[in-house]
Amino acid sequence: MTGYIDPERAQFDAFKALNRDQPIQMLNLVAFNDRAAYPSDHALADTGLTGAQAYANYGAETAPILARVGGSIVWRARFETTLIGPTDEVWDAMFIARYPTAHAFLAMVSDPAYQKAVVHRQAAVRTSRLIRSEGLTPLESFA
Structure with a gap:
C-alpha cells in the first residue's frame, strides 16, 4: 500500500x-505504522511509541x-473487512469529521x-485517505 500522509499541492489547491x-x-481512513516514525530530533523519537x-x-x-x-466527529467505526475493493487496504481508524464550512477546516490546519x-499524525500514519464531501439529504433510494 502506497503511503499517503499529507496532501499534495494540487490536491490542496483543488x-x-x-x-x-x-x-x-x-x-478519514487511516492505517498506522507499527512504530511511530518521529523525526530524529523530536522528544518522542526514541520512546518506542506505536503508531x-x-x-x-x-x-x-x-x-x-x-x-x-466548530467541528466535530460525527461518525466512528472499527474496520472489519473489505467486500469490494483492494484487499490490502486495512484501516486502523475510520471516522467522519464535520466542519461548519471549509473555512473552518482551513482555519484548523493553519x-x-x-x-x-501534526507531527504526531505524520509519525503515526503509514497511509491514509482524506475525502471531502458535501452532505446530502437522505433519500429512500441510492440515487
Missing part, C-alpha cells in the same frame, strides 16, 4: 477551489482545535497549535 461557505464532511499511540497524541492535541473551529501537533 480543495480550496471548491465552495468554502458550506458545511463539509471529511471521511496508534502517536495518533492518540495527535487526537488529544487537536480535539480542542477542532471544537474551537492554527499554530495544529501545526505543532
Whole structure:
C-alpha cells in the first residue's frame, strides 16, 4: 500500500477551489505504522511509541482545535473487512469529521497549535485517505 500522509499541492489547491461557505464532511481512513516514525530530533523519537499511540497524541492535541473551529466527529467505526475493493487496504481508524464550512477546516490546519501537533499524525500514519464531501439529504433510494 502506497503511503499517503499529507496532501499534495494540487490536491490542496483543488480543495480550496471548491465552495468554502458550506458545511463539509471529511471521511478519514487511516492505517498506522507499527512504530511511530518521529523525526530524529523530536522528544518522542526514541520512546518506542506505536503508531496508534502517536495518533492518540495527535487526537488529544487537536480535539480542542477542532471544537474551537466548530467541528466535530460525527461518525466512528472499527474496520472489519473489505467486500469490494483492494484487499490490502486495512484501516486502523475510520471516522467522519464535520466542519461548519471549509473555512473552518482551513482555519484548523493553519492554527499554530495544529501545526505543532501534526507531527504526531505524520509519525503515526503509514497511509491514509482524506475525502471531502458535501452532505446530502437522505433519500429512500441510492440515487
